[in-house]
Amino acid sequence: MAFDTVRYSRQGRFGPLGEAGQERLARSRVAVVGCGALGSVSALALTRAGVGMLRLIDRDLPEISNLPRQVLFDEQDIRDGLPKAVAARRQLQRINSDLEIEAEVADLTPRNAARLLGGVDCIVDGTDNFEARFLINEVCCRDQIPWVHGGAIGAEGRVLAVRPGSTACLRCLIPEPPAAGSLPTCESAGIIGPAALVVGAVQAAEAMKLLVGVPEVGNALLACDLWEGTWRRIDLAPLAEAGCPTCRQGDFPWLEGRQGAATTPLCGRDAVQVAATGAVGIDLASLAERLRSVGPVTANPWLVRLDVEPGVQLSVFADGRVIVTGTRDEAKARAVMSRYIGS
Numbered sequence: 001m002a003f004d005t006v007r008y009s010r011q012g013r014f015g016p017l018g019e020a021g022q023e024r025l026a027r028s029r030v031a032v033v034g035c036g037a038l039g040s041v042s043a044l045a046l047t048r049a050g051v052g053m054l055r056l057i058d059r060d061l062p063e064i065s066n067l068p069r070q071v072l073f074d075e076q077d078i079r080d081g082l083p084k085a086v087a088a089r090r091q092l093q094r095i096n097s098d099l100e101i102e103a104e105v106a107d108l109t110p111r112n113a114a115r116l117l118g119g120v121d122c123i124v125d126g127t128d129n130f131e132a133r134f135l136i137n138e139v140c141c142r143d144q145i146p147w148v149h150g151g152a153i154g155a156e157g158r159v160l161a162v163r164p165g166s167t168a169c170l171r172c173l174i175p176e177p178p179a180a181g182s183l184p185t186c187e188s189a190g191i192i193g194p195a196a197l198v199v200g201a202v203q204a205a206e207a208m209k210l211l212v213g214v215p216e217v218g219n220a221l222l223a224c225d226l227w228e229g230t231w232r233r234i235d236l237a238p239l240a241e242a243g244c245p246t247c248r249q250g251d252f253p254w255l256e257g258r259q260g261a262a263t264t265p266l267c268g269r270d271a272v273q274v275a276a277t278g279a280v281g282i283d284l285a286s287l288a289e290r291l292r293s294v295g296p297v298t299a300n301p302w303l304v305r306l307d308v309e310p311g312v313q314l315s316v317f318a319d320g321r322v323i324v325t326g327t328r329d330e331a332k333a334r335a336v337m338s339r340y341i342g343s
């Protein structure tokens, strides 16, 4: 028996899962992309459910406005300046010490997608942008990895489980990504914590079903509105038969770099990410030393953070990425970066 029968006795007693299902979960490897609101909840649920391995992938730091819904973080994590993936691993490991957890402080890009998303049985989308979601969709369609898309805004949520090759994929549902700024975001429309909790929980349940091989998963968009108190299940079977370029014809524009951007405003916060320009393996210790003469510096093995001016912070990650918080102006972010980092 590959799992603790006492710890998981109630789940094992649930007929459709059973001990065989629980054993399958214990052997399962799952990647959670994005450890914000949805990723926090789904990672928490999968940790407690007894999966065997979790890979947590996130590019960002927790901040105070995250705490109403990002259930894995607390005020101390913010004071410590820990990246979300690392803080999440610390918290989840306390809950389940049997679980193997990998923390990847990284931005998902076409270059690292194969490494970050490889070797897993299921991927859960905890991201907040279409670029990452389409990238996940393409990797999953190419490599036949089941995955679960999720989104939450305001009091609304939606979940789509994808089994590549047999159900509708994200591109079947959304043939072209919406133009930047054309949709409401958590920034403009806000979000209530329970919407994120519900969507993350539904994603975790869909992931569990995919992992144990429940055949009926997918081909439906599950949508809820917690303020209206409504739940809908929208049949996507006709879309799956429509000859989608990605899941049926092998067209991968995001993965092949024909679509995408280098400077990214981060959803729901005053921050801009400037992607690495090939400068990997930055010497964070000597950077921290240099920046100490400029202003207050927080340094740990994953990043160096500098208080540039009141309300503006510069965070440099070991993989070469820079996040400038306190602005949404991409030109200003690049200026702050070149002033203090010199590239």
Ligand SMILES: [Zn+2]
Pocket (backbone or CB within 6 Å): 168, 169, 170, 171, 172, 173, 244, 245, 246, 247, 248
């Ligand atoms: Zn498709």
